[in-house]
Amino acid sequence: xxxxxxxxxxxxxxxxxxxxxxxxxxxxxxxxxxxxxxxxxxxxxxxxxxxxxxxxxxxxxxxxxxxxxxxxxxxxxxxxxxxxxxxxxxxxxxxxxxxxxxxxxxxxxxxxxxxxxxxxxxxxxxxxxxxxxxxxxxxxxxxxxxxxxxxxxxxxxxxxxxxxxxxxxxxxxxxxxxxxxxxxxxxxxxxxxxxxxxxxxxxxxxxxxxxxxxxxxxxxxxxxxxxxxxxxxxxxxxxxxxxxxxxxxxxxxxxxxxxxxxxxxxxxxxxxxxxxxxxxxxxxxxxxxxxxxxxxx
Numbered sequence: 001x002x003x004x005x006x007x008x009x010x011x012x013x014x015x016x017x018x019x020x021x022x023x024x025x026x027x028x029x030x031x032x033x034x035x036x037x038x039x040x041x042x043x044x045x046x047x048x049x050x051x052x053x054x055x056x057x058x059x060x061x062x063x064x065x066x067x068x069x070x071x072x073x074x075x076x077x078x079x080x081x082x083x084x085x086x087x088x089x090x091x092x093x094x095x096x097x098x099x100x101x102x103x104x105x106x107x108x109x110x111x112x113x114x115x116x117x118x119x120x121x122x123x124x125x126x127x128x129x130x131x132x133x134x135x136x137x138x139x140x141x142x143x144x145x146x147x148x149x150x151x152x153x154x155x156x157x158x159x160x161x162x163x164x165x166x167x168x169x170x171x172x173x174x175x176x177x178x179x180x181x182x183x184x185x186x187x188x189x190x191x192x193x194x195x196x197x198x199x200x201x202x203x204x205x206x207x208x209x210x211x212x213x214x215x216x217x218x219x220x221x222x223x224x225x226x227x228x229x230x231x232x233x234x235x236x237x238x239x240x241x242x243x244x245x246x247x248x249x250x251x252x253x254x255x256x257x258x259x260x261x262x263x264x265x266x267x268x269x270x271x272x273x274x275x276x277x278x279x280x281x282x283x284x285x286x287x288x289x290x291x292x293x294x295x296x297x
Contacts, residue, residue, distance in 0.1 A: 010037040092121035093282025098134040098146040149203035163270030165245040184262035185215035192240035193219030200226035
């Protein structure tokens with residue numbers, strides 16, 4: 001059995017130089033301990049690796065075969081050491097990123113494409129999930145960073161606002177309000193309305209409900225749903241209208257129209273959130289990159 005990599009390094013040096021003196025010089029050691037390492041290696045393997053004469057050194061058949069694997073093992077050991085060093089400093093590693101569906105439309109594709117170019121040695125793994133699930137995943141450390149909507153959380157998190165999205169009214173294309181311009185909140189009073197779930201869709205439920213209540217508007221709630229795309233899908237059927245982030249209108253949906261709301265003070269704010277006590281060096285690198293990315297966009 002090979003006891004350490006030193007014997008492999010000694011063997012590879014002699015095998016490549018085919019001269020004990022030059023190999024010893026290359027390894028910055030004297031010739032007697034080098035010869036001793038080769039003897040120990042041959043004894044451990046139970047085979048002769050070199051044919052030695054007073055004038056020459058040649059590899060045996062076993063030595064030639066062993067040279068290929070020995071070189072590979074040394075390279076793997078060097079690579080492992082480099083990887084460990086790069087991981088400890090955050091130059092390489094793995095970052096698991098949670099994100100909401102809405103932020104997956106435009107924000108995340110741009111960020112991740114840029115990260116792949118600028119941080120090629122960091123493996124970014126994406127997990128699409130609603131904000132409540134991201135908060136649970138941050139608490140259990142099953143994701144490293146979340147792109148989510150601001151909700152109260154028992155876990156102290158660091159966060160940075162990275163996304164601001166005004167709201168739009170989405171209506172079936174044949175709806176009477178679809179033909180005009182901006183839709184005032186008051187225009188939605190008594191109108192069939194697709195609302196967000198107060199549980200899984202809590203952020204948009206609170207945002208939209210606050211807008212309606214402040215305007216004294218009481219729509220006719222038809223359904224309560226978790227996901228924005230499902231909300232738009234139901235609006236397409238003509239079942240009702242809804243209010244969604246403006247970024248949703250960048251994607252093609254037939255049979256619906258998006259109209260501005262008569263108020264400009266209601267904005268959906270997306271945040272990048274992470275645990276302050278995280279132990280992932282690659283996350284620190286990713287967070288620095290992401291902060292610079294959002295500052296420039």
